[in-house]
Amino acid sequence: MAGVTANRLELLQIAEAVAREKSIDRGIVIEAMEDAIQKAARSRYGSETNIRAEINPKTGETRLQRLMEVVETVENSATEIAIKDAQSRNPAAQVGDFISDPLPPLEFGRVAAQNAKQVIVQKVREAERDRQFEEYKDRVGEIINGVVKRVEYGNVIVDLGRGEGIVRKDESIPREAFRYGDRIRAYIYDVRREPRGPQIFLSRTHPQFMAKLFAMEVPELYDGIIEIKSVARDPGSRAKIAVISNDSSIDPVGACVGMRGSRVQAVVNELQGEKIDIIPWSPDAASFVVNALQPADVVKVVLDEEAERIEVVVPDDQLSLAIGRRGQNVRLASQLTGWDIDILTEAEESERRQKEFLERTETFMEALNVDEVVGQLLASEGFASVEEIAYVPPEEIAAVEGFDEETAEEVQARAREYLEGVEIALDERRRELGVDDAVAGVPGITKTMMVALGENDIKTLEDLAGCAADDLIGYVERVDGETRREPGYFEGLDVSRDEADEIVIQARLQAGWITEADLLNENEALEDEAESEDAGGVDETVAEQG
Numbered sequence: 173m174a175g176v177t178a179n180r181l182e183l184l185q186i187a188e189a190v191a192r193e194k195s196i197d198r199g200i201v202i203e204a205m206e207d208a209i210q211k212a213a214r215s216r217y218g219s220e221t222n223i224r225a226e227i228n229p230k231t232g233e234t235r236l237q238r239l240m241e242v243v244e245t246v247e248n249s250a251t252e253i254a255i256k257d258a259q260s261r262n263p264a265a266q267v268g269d270f271i272s273d274p275l276p277p278l279e280f281g282r283v284a285a286q287n288a289k290q291v292i293v294q295k296v297r298e299a300e301r302d303r304q305f306e307e308y309k310d311r312v313g314e315i316i317n318g319v320v321k322r323v324e325y326g327n328v329i330v331d332l333g334r335g336e337g338i339v340r341k342d343e344s345i346p347r348e349a350f351r352y353g354d355r356i357r358a359y360i361y362d363v364r365r366e367p368r369g370p371q372i373f374l375s376r377t378h379p380q381f382m383a384k385l386f387a388m389e390v391p392e393l394y395d396g397i398i399e400i401k402s403v404a405r406d407p408g409s410r411a412k413i414a415v416i417s418n419d420s421s422i423d424p425v426g427a428c429v430g431m432r433g434s435r436v437q438a439v440v441n442e443l444q445g446e447k448i449d450i451i452p453w454s455p456d457a458a459s460f461v462v463n464a465l466q467p468a469d470v471v472k473v474v475l476d477e478e479a480e481r482i483e484v485v486v487p488d489d490q491l492s493l494a495i496g497r498r499g500q501n502v503r504l505a506s507q508l509t510g511w512d513i514d515i516l517t518e519a520e521e522s523e524r525r526q527k528e529f530l531e532r533t534e535t536f537m538e539a540l541n542v543d544e545v546v547g548q549l550l551a552s553e554g555f556a557s558v559e560e561i562a563y564v565p566p567e568e569i570a571a572v573e574g575f576d577e578e579t580a581e582e583v584q585a586r587a588r589e590y591l592e593g594v595e596i597a598l599d600e601r602r603r604e605l606g607v608d609d610a611v612a613g614v615p616g617i618t619k620t621m622m623v624a625l626g627e628n629d630i631k632t633l634e635d636l637a638g639c640a641a642d643d644l645i646g647y648v649e650r651v652d653g654e655t656r657r658e659p660g661y662f663e664g665l666d667v668s669r670d671e672a673d674e675i676v677i678q679a680r681l682q683a684g685w686i687t688e689a690d691l692l693n694e695n696e697a698l699e700d701e702a703e704s705e706d707a708g709g710v711d712e713t714v715a716e717q718g
Contacts, residue, residue, distance in 0.1 A: 202227050204295030209234065217275070236275040242267055304335045308363045308372050315384045316374070320354045330356055330374060337372035345376050345408040345444050357442065359384060376443075379403035382411055385442055389435045390428055392417075398424045401453040404507035408444050412464060412504045414453035425450045449504075457482065457511060464505035468494035471518060480648055481512040488517045512648075532556065539590040540583060549573065550583075562587035598623055607631050614682060616675045621662060628661045637683040641672040 209225035217223065222239040240253040244267060253271055261271060318330035318337060326341035328350050339358055350356060358374035359381035375381060383400045392398040397419050405411040415424040428450045429436050436448055449467075454460040458473045461482050472485040486494045494515050495502050506513045516524070532551040537544060539558045553572050555561050561569065562584055569580035598619035605626025610633045611617060630636055645667050646660035662672070680686045 199229065200299040201292075201296060202229055204292045204299070207295060208292050209236070223275070238275055239270045242269045242271060304372075305363065305365055308335055308360065312360050312363055313380065313384075314360050315357060315381065315388070316360055317355065317357050318374075320350045320352055320356055322352060323350060328356065330358065332372065335372055337374040339374045339376060343373070343375035343377050345446070347408060348376070348444055377405065377407035379405050382413065382439065382443065382448070385439045386413070386428060386435075389430070389438050392422060392424075392427045397422055398427055402508050402510075404504040405446070406500055406504060408446055410447045410449070410500055410504065411443075412449045412451055412508045414451050414460070414464070414508055416453040425452055451508070457509070461505065461509050461511060461513060464508050465494055465501065465513075468501070470494075472521070480510065481514065482509075483514045483516065485516050485518055485521045488519050491515065491517050536561070540586045542583070542586075546583075549575075558587050558590055562591055595619055602626055605631070608633060610682070611636055611679075614675060615678050616671060620665060621667075624661050624663075624665065630661065633679060633683045636679040637676070637685050639676055639679075641669055641676060644672040644675065645669060 206225045206227055209227075210223050214221055214223055217238070222241075224237050224239055226235045226237075228235075242255055243252045244255060255267055316332060316337070318332045321329045321331040321336065323329070326344070328339040328344065330337040330339060337358070337360070339356070343361075358376050359378045360372060361375045361378050361380070362371075362373040364371050364373070380403065382405060383403050386400065387393045390398065393400065398415055398417050401414045401416055403411065403413045413428070415428055417424040417427075427435075436450065440446060440448060451463045451466060454463060457477075458475060461473060461484065462470045465484065465486075468486055468490045470484055470486055474483040474485075476482070484494070493501070496504075502513050502515055529548075529551050532555070533544065533547040535558065536542065536547040536550050536555075540546075540561070549572050550561065550569075555564075566577065566580045566584060569575060569583055570577045572580075575583075602619060602622045605623065607622045607626040608631060611622055611625065611631075612619075614633070614636065625631070625636065630639065639661075642658075642660065644660045644662050646658050646663060648657050660672075677686075677691070681688070681691075
């Protein structure tokens, strides 16, 4: 059979050409060739034989060697040699060493050459993938330019020159069509190793794509004088960005808009006419939300920091403007600020306040056994509950118009009597539900809480100790840009997260799950961690200044 050979110079030239074409290290190609020669030699001399091939990277000379491991007792004569035989050839040989025998140069047959080619192609492909992954993994967050290679089922495959990226259909701007050969600009949001090679995921809908486009158009952003704090997008339709200036002499909104809107227009053109609202960022949540709801006017805001919810009151004729078409304006403002926004008109707010006033009046009339006028006076003075009336200083009630000290004392006495009756009823209800007396001994637990626990099948000290704060007060999570609240057992009881945490800890202490020493050690560990973080922050600051 005719042998297939390549002279030494050709071997190095092939390695050089492949390395250059695939943008990988020449040494990797030579290593792949060595593996291919080793595989071919094993098929000639036996697959169990331990063979090493070496190609001299300077001369191209190929050396083949058979390696034999030095052992006390030979079990496999193809790969092992007894120590006495090894020492007869090399007196310094020790158990575990390898003795090498040179083998004659290999003449590649057609099958061996084909197999060798497959090994080289596979190794080169793996090296190419590694190179591509290493090159792009640190470029996440960059904007990249490419040429459309093909479009498959709405996914755009992009030739990046030294790699290939994909803009999936859901990462493309709606109604945007690309054809083969079009130039495309996109944001690298992820680079992952996958079985078929590294995948470079590109996006034109990512909020940071817009932020990076602005940084390319606005020098102040690139230099860090102006900062984009947050971005919310409805791709291809509308977007809002919040900006702040680190230099009081520079207007961040004006700088992003540019002379006659030139800077913002360049970004709009790239994003297929997406309308962009540029909003001044504010550390004050209320001011930020008011700015974010532009162009609508806001009359009043009420914040609920625990639930990250904000209530906004707008003039009656501004409601549709504040909400926007299909809720777009308020949805983008909510994404931009991170707050859940409820919008009311002045008429709706007035109606609600009136309803709350009537409800309080009725509560006071029923609980204190007073007429409507007295109930209305207490409600209009800002008293929100019977508990408040029962335990405020008597002079606060006496200060109500038409009241005197004697009336104040009588009102407070009735309030306390009513609350005592409620406590007795709650205690009876708690016993009916089967909630243990031991639960009452947990500091911070009220009878109302015990009834709420019983109704949720939390009846023993162990049951309560097994709860988390989220179980008691609920939690808020953001799903697809929308804030969703999951209620807890104490819903409507005005219990803070710190109070809920303390109740759970006290229950675990009383149940014997933890000890005071455990708490002390945990607090010390947290303090040490906080101190080390502070020290790290100082070091980083010093390093930056240096």
